[in-house]
Amino acid sequence: MNHLICYHYIHTWTVFGSNMTSTETTNGRQEVAHDSKVAPGVYRFGTNRVNWYVVEAGGELIVIDAGLPNHWEQLLDGLNGLGYSPENIAALVLTHGHGDHIGFANQLQKTANVPVLVHTADVALVDGDGEENMLELVRNLWRPAVIRLLIEFSRSGGIPSPLESVESFAAGTDLELSATLRVIHVPGHSTGSCALYLPDRNVLFCGDALATVDLKTGNTRGPQIMSMFNDNREQALESLDRLGSLGEVTLLPGHGDPWRGEMQEAIQLARSE
Numbered sequence: 658m659n660h661l662i663c664y665h666y667i668h669t670w671t672v673f674g675s676n677m678t679s680t681e682t683t684n685g686r687q688e689v690a691h692d693s694k695v696a697p698g699v700y701r702f703g704t705n706r707v708n709w710y711v712v713e714a715g716g717e718l719i720v721i722d723a724g725l726p727n728h729w730e731q732l733l734d735g736l737n738g739l740g741y742s743p744e745n746i747a748a749l750v751l752t753h754g755h756g757d758h759i760g761f762a763n764q765l766q767k768t769a770n771v772p773v774l775v776h777t778a779d780v781a782l783v784d785g786d787g788e789e790n791m792l793e794l795v796r797n798l799w800r801p802a803v804i805r806l807l808i809e810f811s812r813s814g815g816i817p818s819p820l821e822s823v824e825s826f827a828a829g830t831d832l833e834l835s836a837t838l839r840v841i842h843v844p845g846h847s848t849g850s851c852a853l854y855l856p857d858r859n860v861l862f863c864g865d866a867l868a869t870v871d872l873k874t875g876n877t878r879g880p881q882i883m884s885m886f887n888d889n890r891e892q893a894l895e896s897l898d899r900l901g902s903l904g905e906v907t908l909l910p911g912h913g914d915p916w917r918g919e920m921q922e923a924i925q926l927a928r929s930e
């Protein structure tokens with residue numbers, strides 16, 4: 658399914674959703690569910706369903722993922738609260754190229770010329786040349802959790818604008834920004850999915866390689882492979898071996914609450930479904 662057809666579905670749900678009772682609003686500020694510190698110098702933003710993070714290091718900031726387009730206001734508010742401006746952002750690093758992770762990337766690039774980094778294999782998803790497989794989403798439109806998700810997507814700006822320029826990194830790279838981010842390539846959810854490890858704080862931004870909420874069912878049982886949106890679920894499960902030696906971590910997923918514990922336990926939980 659191409660973006661145009663997907664947009665049609667989102668637009669349909671926008672119209673439908675406007676007649677539904679919901680606590681969610683079109684205003685990014687009012688959608689803020691979390692702006693709390695989740696690890697030293699690490700802040701969680703977004704909503705109940707979609708997370709992105711800001712890392713403070715060496716007087717600069719690194720943003721991990723970019724949520725949905727209307728989260729831009731949240732970013733400005735968040736930076737203001739922390740005493741920074743967009744010019745203080747050293748880089749936006751994407752865990753992968755799906756639309757719910759690149760929301761305000763274009764805006765940030767235009768406003769402050771912030772470099773956007775993504776794994777080589779997901780560049781096409783980010784610069785507008787690739788297509789996301791939305792078939793599963795359409796097949797599951799009868800599920801309440803999926804309806805809520807679509808309403809949120811549509812009210813938060815819908816499809817993000819593609820990026821004009823993007824810098825790519827390869828597997829096994831250490832991104833030497835104001836803090837070191839170790840790139841661990843964990844393909845399966847998407848070909849270029851990466852977990853980003855912040856060794857000085859034992860924090861793992863796992864993107865959608867692991868989630869703590871299932872966007873299809875609403876299940877919040879702990880670290881799990883999402884049951885929707887994966888390019889290759891078997892590969893996603895196999896890739897978890899690459900995270901097994903990290904020990905005790907604060908696991909910060911793209912979707913769901915933080916989880917703290919041994920990475921081996923997280924992997925065991927994800928494989929126990």
Ligand SMILES: [Zn+2]
Nearest residue numbers: 753755865886
């Ligand atoms: Zn994803």
Ligand SMILES: [Zn+2]
Nearest residue numbers: 755757865911
């Ligand atoms: Zn996602």
